[in-house]
Amino acid sequence: MSGYWRDIFAGAKSLVIGLSITGREFFRPVVTEHYPYETPTLPARFRGHIELIANEESGEPNCVVCGMCQRACPSGCIALSGEKAPSGKGKVLTSYMLDFTTCSLCGSCVESCNFNALRFSREYNRVAFDKSVFQLDLIARLKEQNQCKP
Amino acid sequence: MANPIVHALVYLIGLMTFAGLNAAYLVWCERKGAARIQRRTGPCEVGWAGLLQPLADGLKLMTKQLLVPDGVDAALFRLAPVLAMLPGMVALAVIPFSAHLQALDMELSALFIFAFASLAMLCVLLGGWASGNKFAIISSARAVSQNLAYEIPMLLTLITIALISGSLNLREIALDQQGGLFHWNLFRLEGWHILTMWIAFIIFFICSIAETNRAPFDLAEAESELVAGYMTEYSSMGYGLFMMAEYINIVVGACLTTILFLGGWGCPFDVAPGWWWFGLKMYALIFTIIWVRWTYPRTQIYRLLNLSWKVMIPFSLINLLITAGLVKFL
Numbered sequence: 001m002s003g004y005w006r007d008i009f010a011g012a013k014s015l016v017i018g019l020s021i022t023g024r025e026f027f028r029p030v031v032t033e034h035y036p037y038e039t040p041t042l043p044a045r046f047r048g049h050i051e052l053i054a055n056e057e058s059g060e061p062n063c064v065v066c067g068m069c070q071r072a073c074p075s076g077c078i079a080l081s082g083e084k085a086p087s088g089k090g091k092v093l094t095s096y097m098l099d100f101t102t103c104s105l106c107g108s109c110v111e112s113c114n115f116n117a118l119r120f121s122r123e124y125n126r127v128a129f130d131k132s133v134f135q136l137d138l139i140a141r142l143k144e145q146n147q148c149k150p
Numbered sequence: 151m152a153n154p155i156v157h158a159l160v161y162l163i164g165l166m167t168f169a170g171l172n173a174a175y176l177v178w179c180e181r182k183g184a185a186r187i188q189r190r191t192g193p194c195e196v197g198w199a200g201l202l203q204p205l206a207d208g209l210k211l212m213t214k215q216l217l218v219p220d221g222v223d224a225a226l227f228r229l230a231p232v233l234a235m236l237p238g239m240v241a242l243a244v245i246p247f248s249a250h251l252q253a254l255d256m257e258l259s260a261l262f263i264f265a266f267a268s269l270a271m272l273c274v275l276l277g278g279w280a281s282g283n284k285f286a287i288i289s290s291a292r293a294v295s296q297n298l299a300y301e302i303p304m305l306l307t308l309i310t311i312a313l314i315s316g317s318l319n320l321r322e323i324a325l326d327q328q329g330g331l332f333h334w335n336l337f338r339l340e341g342w343h344i345l346t347m348w349i350a351f352i353i354f355f356i357c358s359i360a361e362t363n364r365a366p367f368d369l370a371e372a373e374s375e376l377v378a379g380y381m382t383e384y385s386s387m388g389y390g391l392f393m394m395a396e397y398i399n400i401v402v403g404a405c406l407t408t409i410l411f412l413g414g415w416g417c418p419f420d421v422a423p424g425w426w427w428f429g430l431k432m433y434a435l436i437f438t439i440i441w442v443r444w445t446y447p448r449t450q451i452y453r454l455l456n457l458s459w460k461v462m463i464p465f466s467l468i469n470l471l472i473t474a475g476l477v478k479f480l
Contacts, residue, residue, distance in 0.1 A: 004460075008461065015446070018445045018446060019441065019445055021445075022187045022445040025186075025187050025188070025189060026187050026441075030186075030190060030191050031189045031190075032190045034191065034194070
């Protein structure tokens with residue numbers, strides 16, 4: 001019999017505690033973001049797909065076509081090629097293709113780059129119905145970014 | 151209104167509008183309330199603050215096909231959702247919203263509402279049975295046992311009120327409670343009813359949640375176990391009508407609690423009594439029901455029945471005895 005009363009009183013108490021918690025939450029501010037109208041502030045280490053870093057003065061990619069990123073990639077989603085530089089010293093990048101459909105954003109390419117030529121972008125909006133959208137031409141992307149610069 | 155036909159028509163249209171608007175906008179309130187409790191915004195795309203959302207949902211449901219699967223009792227299957235709407239709508243006719251706003255003043259109106267409330271359970275049974283679906287049948291069996299179990303304490307509480315007010319007429323019961331907070335059945339000083347009536351109020355409120363199949367007692371449509379229970383096979387407005395019936399039943403339950411315990415249309419400080427006070431109390435109760443739903447998880451079927459048979463019924467019986475004693479000897 002004592003268990004019966006204990007159940008009733010303990011149960012009633014826990015019910016009141018539950019109601020007070022939800023009652024308090026009801027008046028607290030909303031924590032969700034109204035996505036297409038409000039964009040989230042990205043965390044500092046956010047990983048979008050990779051992109052090329054340009055030389056600050058010339059706007060040309062820092063890349064020296066060493067191919068370390070290509071070798072470091074576990075999914076084989078990087079394909080790059082270069083040609084001999086006109087000055088005769090080193091190479092210049094002619095194409096840098098990223099297959100984002102197989103990329104797992106592990107970051108091995110960024111880590112392996114010794115020439116400050118690769119970084120994660122802040123791009124989080126890329127959606128499409130077609131796979132080909134995720135075959136990214138990073139040189140074209142860099143050119144676009146250069147044009148947007150003031 | 152002298153002409154009885156005009157009187158009946160005006161009230162019919164008024165009550166149907168009231169029921170329809172409540173069914174539509176309580177869904178909106180429920181979604182907004184749930185969102186606030188979970189710290190989201192809820193519907194806010196269709197119209198200002200999502201106020202046109204019920205309209206969009208209704209249009210969407212109406213444009214869908216009412217699928218009648220093979221192996222279904224087609225006539226009963228179509229009939230059940232229509233019948234489900236009936237008890238709530240009929241019950242609204244005898245509810246006194248204020249001293250002068252009542253479609254039909256009936257001597258046994260409290261009993262009338264309970265008679266139709268048990269019809270609501272039959273509609274759920276009908277829908278589940280006609281669906282010929284295992285989930286639906288289990289769900290209707292649950293709904294029936296649940297409704298049976300919770301009707302008993304609810305009726306015992308009603309008898310308690312009838313003892314105090316000396317009437318089963320809702321209008322008389324409400325009139326008996328006019329004159330401020332301490333004349334309400336819940337806080338009645340006269341005859342020391344304040345000592346036990348709060349227990350009766352809690353019992354009645356819990357039972358009205360259970361009777362309307364609301365969480366945490368929504369065992370009949372427990373999604374995680376029974377898909378959607380008796381509504382599993384329903385699509386389009388068949389489902390929509392069940393949904394609307396659920397919300398109309400909530401309105402009726404809240405109206406009944408208001409009349410039986412909270413003094414109907416009376417003001418707590420005895421100023422300007424009227425339908426506005428009735429609405430205020432009723433919507434406060436409905437808000438509490440929504441609040442309860444988004445606070446507690448669903449119980450289990452045997453716990454639900456234990457709660458009724460082992461706690462609610464003994465308590466309401468003892469309460470009835472005490473009230474009878476107070477009425478007799480004070």
